[in-house]
Amino acid sequence: MILLDENTHAIVQGITGKQGRFHTKDMLAYGTNIVAGTSPGKAGQTVEGVPVYNSIEEIKKHHPEVNASIIFIPAPYVKDAAFEAISELDLVIIITEHIPIRDTMEIVEYAKENNTILIGPNTPGIITPEIGKLGIMPTHIFQKGKVGLVSRSGTLTYEVASQISNSGIGISTAVGIGGDPVNGQNFTDILKKFEEDSETEKIVMLGEIGGIAEVKAAKYAEEHLTKPIVSFIAGVSAPLGKRMGHAGAIIEGTDGTAQNKKDLLAGHGVHVADRPADIVNIIKNL
Incomplete structure (x- = not known):
């Protein structure tokens, strides 16, 4: 297995949105270790039993083991979310499509600078059978x-x-x-x-x-x-x-x-x- 294994502790950025909620439920059902989610302004809520925080910085205070993220955020806001994740985590997966090409280029470059593994954007994600999936x-x-x-x-x-x-x-x-x-x-x-x-x-x-x-x-x-x-x-x-x-x-x-x-x-x-x-x-x- 590569990228996704028993040591993956993941978060969902955009967890309270329609796509975030749907796929969080599906990923959890498959056994994926989803620890938390982000949705600015909605801290304290839960989605499928997963706690919601305002930022990854807040999540890391309560869940220092977190090392991966999957992003379900509208294209205009992906760059900020991706930069936040890349600066904190080892693996970042961007499901969102139609991201401006300049934003994508900056995200990719930032991931290289931080030695963060970036999958996507416009990807179905990754799956390791019998371990979990970070994807759709x-x-x-x-x-x-x-x-x-x-x-x-x-x-x-x-x-x-x-x-x-x-x-x-x-x-x-x-x-x-x-x-x-x-x-x-x-x-x-x-x-x-x-x-x-x-x-x-x-x-x-x-x-x-x-x-x-x-x-x-x-x-x-x-x-x-x-x-x-x-x-x-x-x-x-x-x-x-x-x-x-x-x-x-x-x-x-x-x-x-x-x-x-x-x-x-x-x-x-x-x-x-x-x-x-x-x-x-x-x-x-x-």
Whole structure:
């Protein structure tokens, strides 16, 4: 397992909002260790039995063990919330989408300066089966196993995780890095963590058109990693210059096309699937 384990003591920023309440209940039901939440001006309330505070500073006074946060806050206010979390905690996950790109760039840079692991924004989060989740993914499709899953797409993550779990192979940890052009942890960062994880034997990397993050990760893996990687790139039929779904999924020139990525990944030793449905068979044959 990576990122989320038995030592994770998490808070929910924006816990009294509609999304915060709903997903807090779901995360608790899955066994996640949610210690507290923030909602300025609403200290003293509880959500699903979880105490609410005005700030992370207040939480740390009562719960010094807190080391992770998941953010459910409207986009215009995420930057302040993220800076607060990054300055205090080891792991910060931003679910919110449509954050201004300048804000995201500043958040990512601040996380690097503070050596805080940042997941997102615009991510479904992370899940470690039988341990917990800090995210919004449907838990029933993730069964415990030995395959590490990293993806830019939430929907594609769910489809592939379901197939891997139904096959009896299962997932060690699944991480959505986010679909925006700028995000915290990238594919290479997560591949490094899976390489060091004793519970992960094989890795699935789900990418999209646009950018070169998947190719950079594959090149790094070829030179430094020992565990086999299976990849699928979504967007084979996407036209040049048109954004497809995620803000980061846009082709400029030929470098970001799905076919070009597939060719480059294969050239770096990655096992490339033509369809998501092919991934399980490739895993079984590795």
